[in-house]
Amino acid sequence: AAMRKSRIKRTKTVCTYCGVGCSFEVWTKDRHILKIEPQTEAPVNGISTCIKGKFGWDFVNSEERLTTPLIRKGDRFVEATWNEALDLIASKLTELKDAHGPDSIGYIASSKCSNEENYLFQKLARAVMGTNNVDNCSRYCQSPATAGLMRTVGIGGDSGTIHDIASSDLVLVIGANPAESHPVLATRVKRAHKLHGQKLVVIDLRKHELAERADLFLRPKPGTDLIWLSAVTKYIIDQGWEDDSFLENRVDGLDKYVQSLETYTLDYAEEQTGLSKADIIQLATMIHEAKSVCALWAMGVTQHMGATDTSTAISNLLIITGNYGRPGTGAYPLRGHNNVQGACDFGTMPAWFPGYEAVQDDAVRARYEQAWGVKLPEKPGLNNHQMVESIHEGKLRALYLFGEDMALVDSNSNHVEDAFDKLDFFVVQDIFFSRTAQFADVILPAAPSLEKEGTFTNTERRIQRFYKVFEPLGVSKPDWEIFQEIANRLGANWHYKHPGEIMAEAASLAPIFAGVSYERLEGWNSLLWPVAADGEDTPLLFKEQFGFPNGKARLFPVEWTPPFEAGEEFNLHLNNGRLLEHFHEGNMTYKSEGITHKVPSEWLEVSPELAKEREIESGALVRLTSPYGQVKVRVEVTDRVQGNELYLTMNSTDEGSAVNRLTSSYHDRITHTPNYKEMGVKMEVLEPS
Numbered sequence: 072a073a074m075r076k077s078r079i080k081r082t083k084t085v086c087t088y089c090g091v092g093c094s095f096e097v098w099t100k101d102r103h104i105l106k107i108e109p110q111t112e113a114p115v116n117g118i119s120t121c122i123k124g125k126f127g128w129d130f131v132n133s134e135e136r137l138t139t140p141l142i143r144k145g146d147r148f149v150e151a152t153w154n155e156a157l158d159l160i161a162s163k164l165t166e167l168k169d170a171h172g173p174d175s176i177g178y179i180a181s182s183k184c185s186n187e188e189n190y191l192f193q194k195l196a197r198a199v200m201g202t203n204n205v206d207n208c209s210r211y212c213q214s215p216a217t218a219g220l221m222r223t224v225g226i227g228g229d230s231g232t233i234h235d236i237a238s239s240d241l242v243l244v245i246g247a248n249p250a251e252s253h254p255v256l257a258t259r260v261k262r263a264h265k266l267h268g269q270k271l272v273v274i275d276l277r278k279h280e281l282a283e284r285a286d287l288f289l290r291p292k293p294g295t296d297l298i299w300l301s302a303v304t305k306y307i308i309d310q311g312w313e314d315d316s317f318l319e320n321r322v323d324g325l326d327k328y329v330q331s332l333e334t335y336t337l338d339y340a341e342e343q344t345g346l347s348k349a350d351i352i353q354l355a356t357m358i359h360e361a362k363s364v365c366a367l368w369a370m371g372v373t374q375h376m377g378a379t380d381t382s383t384a385i386s387n388l389l390i391i392t393g394n395y396g397r398p399g400t401g402a403y404p405l406r407g408h409n410n411v412q413g414a415c416d417f418g419t420m421p422a423w424f425p426g427y428e429a430v431q432d433d434a435v436r437a438r439y440e441q442a443w444g445v446k447l448p449e450k451p452g453l454n455n456h457q458m459v460e461s462i463h464e465g466k467l468r469a470l471y472l473f474g475e476d477m478a479l480v481d482s483n484s485n486h487v488e489d490a491f492d493k494l495d496f497f498v499v500q501d502i503f504f505s506r507t508a509q510f511a512d513v514i515l516p517a518a519p520s521l522e523k524e525g526t527f528t529n530t531e532r533r534i535q536r537f538y539k540v541f542e543p544l545g546v547s548k549p550d551w552e553i554f555q556e557i558a559n560r561l562g563a564n565w566h567y568k569h570p571g572e573i574m575a576e577a578a579s580l581a582p583i584f585a586g587v588s589y590e591r592l593e594g595w596n597s598l599l600w601p602v603a604a605d606g607e608d609t610p611l612l613f614k615e616q617f618g619f620p621n622g623k624a625r626l627f628p629v630e631w632t633p634p635f636e637a638g639e640e641f642n643l644h645l646n647n648g649r650l651l652e653h654f655h656e657g658n659m660t661y662k663s664e665g666i667t668h669k670v671p672s673e674w675l676e677v678s679p680e681l682a683k684e685r686e687i688e689s690g691a692l693v694r695l696t697s698p699y700g701q702v703k704v705r706v707e708v709t710d711r712v713q714g715n716e717l718y719l720t721m722n723s724t725d726e727g728s729a730v731n732r733l734t735s736s737y738h739d740r741i742t743h744t745p746n747y748k749e750m751g752v753k754m755e756v757l758e759p760s
């Protein structure tokens with residue numbers, strides 16, 4: 072037995088399934104995963120995990136993994152060597168750049184891959200290819216939250232830690248479903264609520280698990296969050312409940328902001344949101360009576376046409392009530408992917424270098440130009456929404472995309488696929504033959520987290536290392552190694568031998584990472600940015616200073632944008648979101664037997680009222696039609712939804728039921744995040760039960 076035990080390898084890794092950032096040991100023998108074992112040393116989760124972290128790893132050994140480069144020949148893909156594939160990519164990209172300029176190529180990064188990989192990818196786009204056309208999937212989810220925080224507090228990250236949330240007097244959960252999307256974080260809230268008297272308010276269209284436990288659960292009309300938030304804030308000010316000393320000492324812009332609230336009376340809010348005046352007063356009173364309030368929000372807020380403004384309104388409410396800079400207070404946009412925070416932090420965004428320094432800032436650009444030895448473009452690049460439109464306009468000719476199934480996750484997928492069809496050249500780098508890969512000219516096989524080293528940054532801004540468990544399958548390679556090979560074929564001279572060297576370079580250039588190093592992140596250690604050069608990290612932001620030059624927060628007046636109306640014919644409102652067991656587009660979890668045997672497919676939630684009206688039962692097959700497409704899906708009748716509200720889980724890899732066949736190309740006007748949550752549909756019954 073001792074012999075057998077000694078052949079078992081234990082390796083620390085960080086979960087790739089959500090922004091909570093649980094870490095644990097993977098026990099392996101050869102290529103077999105024996106078990107996942109969380110340890111008390113894990114800074115976020117201790118000994119907890121959820122089903123995805125515990126059982127979601129079979130995909131690593133899936134027979135469907137890409138194990139060799141593929142090159143398109145007509146309608147087929149043929150196997151190629153790395154040299155053939157990389158030489159083709161280098162020559163095609165050079166040809167297109169020479170013929171149409173550097174901005175004719177776009178680069179789509181991955182929120183599932185490491186900080187170091189995202190750093191190198193933006194360096195490839197900017198320094199080697201000369202364009203800022205680089206973006207990541209935060210455009211589909213949390214960009215509006217980041218923008219709302221940048222406007223008001225100057226830093227686009229969570230204010231504190233998950234521990235801080237658990238210590239709060241009152242937690243507001245707005246348009247988020249943490250029990251399924253951020254399960255271990257949700258257990259902290261559930262425990263604080265049950266055992267320590269924490270108050271919980273949930274505002275959502277759907278009565279999910281936390282809503283059932285909440286002290287107050289409110290269901291406003293879709294797309295009206297800005298109105299009730301502003302009405303609550305106005306009511307607090309009208310009662311004289313604002314935090315005067317905080318406002319006087321730490322905040323700019325009070326007078327103009329107070330004027331901007333005039334419209335948001337209780338009468339107006341009641342009429343527009345469907346919440347009663349008593350509800351709004353009760354919520355305002357709970358906020359007033361709590362010593363500390365934190366606000367958690369996610370895509371129920373951010374996937375709307377007015378999403379940045381609603382995120383701003385949440386932050387305004389926290390500022391007015393002095394709820395920043397103390398434990399238990401602050402703003403917590405809940406990051407969905409394991410490294411969506413890190414992908415943004417490390418510069419895969421069209422207007423920002425790593426560490427949120429603007430590409431238009433001459434001094435910052437000069438710093439990067441000197442370090443990289445090149446002239447850098449000044450103009451912000453296209454975001455991924457603009458890239459799709461630019462392809463349709465014939466301007467963007469090529470795309471290089473890694474670790475992202477854009478054909479499945481971008482809204483209005485028919486429109487996105489039509490764009491892919493028009494590309495002169497398309498490189499897709501992934502671990503699986505994704506829906507997007509079908510449109511590629513070259514497909515490169517990448518290695519998942521268990522087959523490489525790197526760091527991820529969770530929703531708390533916590534940077535953690537993960538270590539290599541297995542060798543890459545077949546001839547697949549870590550993404551950062553592929554970028555280096557392509558960059559060198561395009562004239563660069565990169566010699567990174569280990570991701571630690573990439574992190575050292577990022578730390579030398581971006582002030583918020585100044586004190587970050589692989590040595591300091593060894594094992595279970597972690598650091599929360601900003602990390603000063605002397606090594607001090609920052610679990611809680613804004614204790615003394617906000618992120619603007621004068622150190623003060625800024626109240627930012629906002630106006631309501633009515634939600635998109637699809638037309639009378641499409642009179643059912645389709646909401647969508649995650650499911651505990653599956654991860655996002657399902658590329659990994661639908662290939663993990665430990666999970667699919669429990670939840671093999673997606674479904675549509677229909678209210679008991681609507682089911683009765685349409686004479687259907689659970690198990691019925693229906694067709695949903697929007698102005699943009701159709702899907703067929705099975706029904707579950709449940710009182711989690713009410714009236715004409717429908718809810719479709721979004722984790723489908725099945726062509727016939729993917730929600731983005733229905734969603735539109737309309738978007739938040741500031742960040743271009745699609746309005747996934749504002750969809751009108753009609754429903755036809757194909758089989759009643």
Ligand code: SF4
Pocket residue numbers: 086087088089090091092093116120121122123124125253254255256
């Ligand atoms: Fe992974 Fe998130 Fe589950 Fe933790 S809560 S195990 S990070 S999916």
